[in-house]
Amino acid sequence: MTHNTDTPDRIMLGVMLMLGFCLTAPLLDVAAKLASITIPVGQITAARFLVQLGLMLPVCLMMGLSFGMNGRLGLLSLRALLLLLSTFFFIAAIRIMPLADALAIVFIEPFIVMLVGKYAFGEDVGMRRIGAAIVGFFGVMLVIQPSLATFGAVALFPLGTAVSFAGYVLVTRGLRGRLHPVMMQFHTGAIAAVMSVPVIWLANGSGSEMLDPVWPTGVYWTWLLGVGFFATISHMMMTYGLTFAPSSTLAPMQYFEIPVAAVLGYLVFQDFPNAMALGGIVLIIGAGIYMIHRERVTSRGIKTRPHAPV
Numbered sequence: 001m002t003h004n005t006d007t008p009d010r011i012m013l014g015v016m017l018m019l020g021f022c023l024t025a026p027l028l029d030v031a032a033k034l035a036s037i038t039i040p041v042g043q044i045t046a047a048r049f050l051v052q053l054g055l056m057l058p059v060c061l062m063m064g065l066s067f068g069m070n071g072r073l074g075l076l077s078l079r080a081l082l083l084l085l086s087t088f089f090f091i092a093a094i095r096i097m098p099l100a101d102a103l104a105i106v107f108i109e110p111f112i113v114m115l116v117g118k119y120a121f122g123e124d125v126g127m128r129r130i131g132a133a134i135v136g137f138f139g140v141m142l143v144i145q146p147s148l149a150t151f152g153a154v155a156l157f158p159l160g161t162a163v164s165f166a167g168y169v170l171v172t173r174g175l176r177g178r179l180h181p182v183m184m185q186f187h188t189g190a191i192a193a194v195m196s197v198p199v200i201w202l203a204n205g206s207g208s209e210m211l212d213p214v215w216p217t218g219v220y221w222t223w224l225l226g227v228g229f230f231a232t233i234s235h236m237m238m239t240y241g242l243t244f245a246p247s248s249t250l251a252p253m254q255y256f257e258i259p260v261a262a263v264l265g266y267l268v269f270q271d272f273p274n275a276m277a278l279g280g281i282v283l284i285i286g287a288g289i290y291m292i293h294r295e296r297v298t299s300r301g302i303k304t305r306p307h308a309p310v
Contacts, residue, residue: 014245015253017237022256024234026264029090029099031226033269036095038220042203042211044227045088046196049080051228052189052235060186069187072179079171079184080191086164087231092210093157098271100262104143104280105158110254111137112166117173123246128294133252136287142280143258143273172242181239185232252291255284 028048035044060067069076093102114133117123175184203211216224241250259281265271273281 010244011246011249014241014243014250017241017244018250018253019256020237021234021241022254023260024230024237025257026099026103026261028227028230028234029094029103029261030264030268031223031230032091033094033099035216035220035223035227036091039214039216039224040208040210040212041088041092041095042196042200042208043213044091044224045084046193046200047224048087048227048231049084049189049192049196051225052185052232053193055229055232056182056186056189059182063182065180065183067183067186070179072175075171075175076179076184076187077191079168079175080188080195082164082168082171083188083235084192084195086161086168089157089160089164093154093161096154097151097158098269099265100143100258100271100273100277100281102158103258103261104140104277105155106161106165107140107255107258107284108137108159109162109166109169110252112162113169114252116166116170117246123249126294129249129252129291132287132290132294136252136255136284136291139280139283139287140255140258142283143277144280169238169242172239173246176243181236181243184239185236188235189232249291253288255288258284 032044032048090102090106093105111133114125114130118125118130172184179187200211200213204213206212262271262273262277262281
């Protein structure tokens with residue numbers, strides 16, 4: 001007899017953790033944009049994983065967790081590489097583009113994850129949730145303002161983030177139950193650091209605008225460390241969330257990052273979406289709220305459904 005681990009209580013816990021991710025992940029973006037004023041993108045990316053490694057190591061030791069990878073080195077390396085690429089592309093984008101604009105383009109990703117979750121992994125996605133996700137996706141299209149004509153090739157970087165992060169979410173889902181979430185984050189930080197630090201080391205003195213490292217000064221140390229801190233906190237919540245609920249349920253909820261990023265973009269950088277973008281954000285929020293409503297209705301239905309005799 002098989003047991004379904006996606007119980008209503010676990011799914012709702014996953015939903016709450018994903019909401020926490022949506023509130024904290026934009027703080028990572030703000031810190032990265034501030035740091036990128038003087039620090040190269042590659043150095044910020046490497047620092048993000050070094051700080052994550054430093055934060056996760058004492059947590060792992062205090063919890064007494066095993067550092068073994070349970071034969072998952074390949075998947076963990078792929079997860080680290082995808083997150084590394086996603087981070088690099090997005091920091092390169094927001095260095096020039098407004099936060100909300102870049103994030104809006106990235107939000108093609110939850111749509112990709114939901115479709116792959118449904119058609120490749122057979123996850124249960126009803127037509128109402130698909131419809132709500134399509135509405136949210138249309139809202140994303142309204143928010144997308146930058147174009148190749150405005151920002152040049154930089155406008156393509158968020159697309160690289162979208163594809164990379166979709167793969168990261170799906171690999172994380174594939175590791176569900178095979179490795180403790182805390183150890184998953186530790187190994188991801190360690191492997192990504194091993195991948196990125198040598199690149200930055202070799203780029204020293206190269207004159208590369210993206211990679212040649214500099215010594216941070218003053219408040220820029222705070223922004224650089226903040227990138228790693230908020231990245232660790234937010235992605236721990238996402239990792240735990242994906243252990244409790246299907247990716248097809250949680251992916252559309254990431255749309256809530258956009259209004260949070262828009263507010264922070266206005267408060268910190270005085271970027272404010274135009275009327276069309278605001279209309280898109282309203283659609284995105286509405287679709288996200290409806291998704292949560294449908295999840296609660298479905299959960300209540302499961303709780304009240306009679307159990308078949310064993």
